Structure formats: C-alpha cells, structure tokens
Amino acid sequence: MPANGSHPLKLQFGLINHEGRYLTAEAFGFKVNASAPSLKKKQIWTLEQDSQDTQVIYLRSHLGRYLASDKDGKVTCEADGHNSDCRFVIVAQSDGRWALQSEQHLRFFGGSRDYLSCFAQVITDAELWALHLALHPQANMLSVARKRYARLSIEDGEITMDLNIPWGVAALLTLTYLDGKYCLKTCDSRFLSNDGKLLTQSGRTTAYTLELKCGKLAFKDCEGKYLSPMGPTGTLRSGRCSKPGKDELFDLEESHPQVVLIAANGRYVSIRTGVSLAANQEDETDTETFQMEIDKETRKCTFRTSQGNYWALVAHGSIDSTATEVSANTMFAVEWLGQKAALKANNGKYICTKKNGQILAVSDSVGEDEQLTLKLINRPMLILRGSNGFICHHRNSNTLDASRSIYDIFTLEFGNGAYHIKGVDGRFWYVNNAGLVCSDGDVPEDFSLELLEHGRLAIRAKNGKYLRGDQGGTLKGDGLSLSSSALWEY
Secondary structure, X not given: OOOOOOOEOOOEEEEEOOOOOEEEEOXXXXXXXXXXXXXXXXXXXEEEEOOOOOOEEEEEOOOOOEEEEOOOOEEEEEEOOOOHHHOEEEEEOOOOOEEEEEOOOOOEEEEEEOEEEEEEOOOOHHHEEEEEEOOXXXXXXXXXXXXXXXXXXXXXXXXXXXXXXXXXXXXXEEEEEEOOEEEEEOOOOOEEOOOOOEEOOOOHHHOEEEEEEOOEEEEEOOOOOEEEEEOOOOEEEEOOOOOOOHXXXXXXXXXXXEEEEEOOOOOEEEOOOOOEOEEEEOOOOHHHEEEEEEOOOOOOEEEEOOOOOEEEEOHHHEEXXXXXOOOHHHOEEEEEEOOEEEXXXXXXXXXXXXXXXXXXXXXXXXXXXXXXXXXXXXXXXXXXXXXXXXXXEOOOOOEEEEEEOOOOOEEEEEEOOEEEEEOOOOOEEEEOOOOEEEEEEOOOOOEEEEEEEOOEEEEEEXXXXXXXXOOOOEEEEEEOOOOHHHOEEO
C-alpha cells in the first residue's frame, strides 16, 4: 500500500476504433457495437488482469458483464464471470493503439458499427483500438520504481518525483486528452515537455501516447522515448529507452481533498507546536494542512497530517495527531452548516475551540465555538463530473452543460468562507432567476462546497439549493435534496 493510503485508480477507459467510434455495451440483449461518437457511461470498460497469467486481460462493461468471443468469431458481452472465451491478450502497436487477440482462438477483434467480430487472422486498421482513459483526470502520479510521487517544483520549472506523500496543490496533475494523446498539466496550468521543461502551450513535445504494461502506465513521447524520473530529485523527462522498463512505469492515484480549517477565533487549526491540535496559527503551511479521507461505508472522515499520521480522540476529549492506523477514534462525522462545518468525535461530542486555542471534543451541541471553516486547497483547477458526464460551457448560450464527455477546467477561488467559480473566460458562475447556472457573471457569487462522499462533493448556491444536472443535461441551481444528480466527482 503506498504511503498515501490510496489505491491505484482502476483502469477504466473507452476504446476507439479506426472510424473514431467508441466500443459500446448496450443494456438490451447485452449487444456490443462501435457506433457512439463520445465517451459516456455505456462506453466505459474496466480492465481486469488474470491472477495467474498477467498477459491475459478481461474487459468488463458498465453492466458488469465481460466481452467474449466464440470459435466462429461471434462477439458477445453477457458472460458474468471469467470464462475461457473472455480471455484476451493486448498486442500493443508502436502508435499506442491496441489489437485485442482472443487467447483461446488466436483471432483479432475489430470492425465497425454493428459489425464487430473476432475472426481476423492478421491485424489491419480495423482491428486497432485507441485508449481514452475514463477516470477523473486529476490525480497523483506515483513512480513505480522510486515509490515517490510527482510534484511541481516551481523554483526549478520542472516536475520532480520526490514526495513520500503527495502533499499540497503542487502534487496535483491533470491529464488532458486530445486526438488520442495525453498531456500532463501542472496546477499552474503548464504542460510537461519531453525535455523536462514546462510550457504554457501544449504542442507536439507535450503530447504522449499512453501504454499499458502489467497494469501500470507508460508515457511515450513524439520521438518514441518514455518519460522517466532522472537524477537525485527524479526530474520527469524522456529518457533514452524505447521500451518501457520499471523506471518508465507509473500509477495514477486518486487525489484526496486537502483542507485547512479556520476556527471560531480566526486562527488555523495546527499541529505546529506539538502533537495536540490547537487553533493558534495565522498562516497556512504543511502543519496546518490536513488530508480528508472519507470512508465509503460510513461517510465519516479521517484527517491525515503531512507526516502520515491521523487525528485521534484521546483522553478527556483531547485530539492529537499520533495515530498511525485508522480506528473508531480517528473517525469524525462532518455536519455541513452552509459555509461552516461541525465535527463530531467518536465520543458523541462536537469539537470545540477553547479561548486559549485548545481543541477539545467536549460539546453536546453546536454553537459558535463548534463551527469551523473548511477551505479546500488542492483544487485551484476544478473539473466536475456528474452521473451523466462532465460540466462544460454550453456552445451557444451562457448556461452550462452537465452531461458532456469532454470537460472544461474551471478556477476555484476562496474568500470569507465562500467559493467563487470562474470559467475559462474569467467570468463567474451565478444562479439566475429561472434557477439556471450561468457562467458570464461580472461579479463573483458565493457558493459553498460540502465534501460528502468518497471522491464526491455537493455545491450549494447562495439560495440554499444544490447544483444538479437535470434530465436534459443542463446545470441548475434548484436541487432541494442531495440526489445522485447533485453529487460531483472533483
């Protein structure tokens, strides 16, 4: 398990054929086709490796069924387990595309529209598939060989692989997809070039073909060489290798939210002066930054320090930061109160800030001293994905779409407990009188964020209602309750 407590992201992707269409699993009759022009839910496939033979893979559809081919080349997607017809081998091509070969029958899978088969004896253009990752594009990147995470080194103008724990905004990388290639974008919106430099514009030298080896990712540049960490700090740039070895392999891991907490006395909650929590600092450093890890089952939350320890409830309601394992006493329930939040410890008491800045879980109810402002610090660039797709500027109006397969990158700004969301043109989001979220505001409008589930947040407008995607795919600010349409991967 890496030091960050994150698992590598499950590899989910779309497969694009030679006509630019995506492999699609239909719910009706478990049929497959390659007709869809964009990547939505039905076009997402999960790669599973065989436990005995790592060369063999299985492709699972969004319905939980597996792609299979019989001896006559007929392709179906209704198998609910790993049977011999579901076993495929990836034959990677020099341009990064894949040919999928049936391990059982040694034939290749391809075709177009409704005419898909696995009967070709040789690989032609019709049997080649390009990979489009379907995971949320913001992640932490781990070097498999060095067991260190990537970070933006602003002073050196490069990405270095030297973090034990991905900490702060510098560890956030955004993968941008364009014409079958990927760019790596830093938190200050620069692109990694193959010579290790960071450029303000993307181009030929910043575009990489993604390759898969033993479930890990390799990034191949325009010269056919691979990104690799170099030198003592692990500067990320292309090496001399034209075949990926362990040094050229990476994992992408989910980037947990990292927050600073401002107590009722206006000071930051900190561990700077010892192991016990106290609200006694006036600036934000690593000792005031905590990683929120939300449990998928209970939705309770742990707070992790930059040293890798957890907050824990100890004797007499004190909270210290010495726990190395997750337990009942490291879990806190978060109650969202508009632009503030209250934390309830395992003793059933709320965390309270005393006059001297001491933090204790001793309160039975929420008053002013129990309220904290949580400020999300590692999402200056915000990419939001809902149950139907990404949020994106509408092509012909000032509204926002919430069901697109491509995304826009928005800017998140914090001020006085509230967030302002800014579009690519520098204008702000607001909710109009008809309840529509518009993106052409001249002045910022207040929104509050609620980090509710593992990897998902809700956004509340100043009218007290939640932002949600409606049936037609439009973003509205009229949600009365927390339905799935009001939860966003971020």
